[in-house]
Amino acid sequence: MMTRKSILTLLLCTITFFGCGVDNETKTIRLGHGLDVSHSVHKAMVKMGEDLLERSGGRLKLEIYPSQQLGTERECLELLQIGSLDMTKVSVGVLENFAPKTRVLGLPFLFRDRQHSFNVLDGPIGQMLLNEGEKYWLKGLGYYDAGSRSFYTMNKPIEKPADLEGEKIRVMESVTAVNMVKALGGSPTPISWGELYTSLQQGVVDGAENNPPSFYLSRHYEVCKYYSLDEHTVLPDVLLIGTYVWNKLSQQEQMWLSQAVKESVKYQRILWAEAEAEALREVQKAGVVVSRPNKTLFAEKVQGIYESYKDDAEIYPLIKKIQETQ
Incomplete structure (x- = not known):
């Protein structure tokens, strides 16, 4: 609507x-x-x-x-x-x-x-x-190119999927993004990009996920002091x-x-x-703690999403073609 x-x-x-x-x-x-x-x-x-x-x-x-x-x-x-x-x-x-x-x-x-x-x-x-x-x-x-998207949060770093439990994470208006955050244990909250800074300030959400330049240029690093480079999606x-x-x-x-x-x-x-x-350099200068968690822990938690597409005659063969591309 x-x-x-x-x-x-x-x-x-x-x-x-x-x-x-x-x-x-x-x-x-x-x-x-x-x-x-x-x-x-x-x-x-x-x-x-x-x-x-x-x-x-x-x-x-x-x-x-x-x-x-x-x-x-x-x-x-x-x-x-x-x-x-x-x-x-x-x-x-x-x-x-x-x-x-x-x-x-x-x-x-x-x-x-x-x-x-x-x-x-x-x-x-x-x-x-x-x-x-x-x-x-x-x-x-x-x-x-929009790089890789990773989690940034206000109160604690996301070092493993369990750290997302109970955390309200802003996502785009995307069913796939919603399902991903749910699979990782977080609470996905769709909010428009233009409203996100205020939503973080007011505690509407506990964090978000995006690439380094977007995190930096949006000045979200002023509110969120933890950036965990799990690089879950290349979107x-x-x-x-x-x-x-x-x-x-x-x-x-x-x-x-x-x-x-x-x-x-x-x-x-x-x-x-x-x-x-440049973005990673500048946010660290501003006091953001940048970490690189074990991606395997996150990848294992989202395998159910791939399983859900097994009966999809359009998407599942496409997934296989992408994975087989050299």
Whole structure:
């Protein structure tokens, strides 16, 4: 069900956006996302806009609205579906509510390491999952690196699954994320990213889980002084365009945009590696205790999630293909 805020956002954006705005033969593609302007994803989008303008000879222009100016990730996806916003970036954990097959990427400890995840996402499986959203009016264009997600908490470190018992942990609006925290013994609490800092301050939740740059740039380290790098999920960000807008672009325009996206993905991955290292350095300087618990203890506790998919004719074979990818 849509909230009052999301309805107002839809009304505002329906007035503001009409697919690709045209001004003096320049098509303006409007991209809304929830991250801060200092985030590597936003910086990669800025580069994408510059690249797109150059490739198209000024015919395609990217206009970026960061920091949830146009709503939460879920609201931005809804805007894409009705053609009131052109592009957005969301975590695949949120996308699974719109394109169900993509939930496979949210399974804990699915990938052996970062390179394995790149091999899957950049290959035929990743492309198939990008295409999965088209039947829901959402076309995936590429994956931005969002590293590994780990637990951070206010009152104690999470060194083993038993430490999560009784802890209220913020998760995305993702059934897979909810099931994972439950399997580990915690109490999953879906809260939007924009409301999380206040929720931590007020004790609505005891902690959350995310990657190092998000933990740092959100300033959640000011409240949570324990960061346990169990790296339970490698959950990419997905760049999407509404099919309503994509189908209005010419074949040449689609090619320009696709090429600009490809280059921005390469650029973002370089920025991400730098941002991840910086984030860990800075939060430790601020007094956060960073630990690396035994991942095997956590992986063993979530095996029941994999068992639950054994009768799923779509997801289970996909899990096997991902695990077999070199």
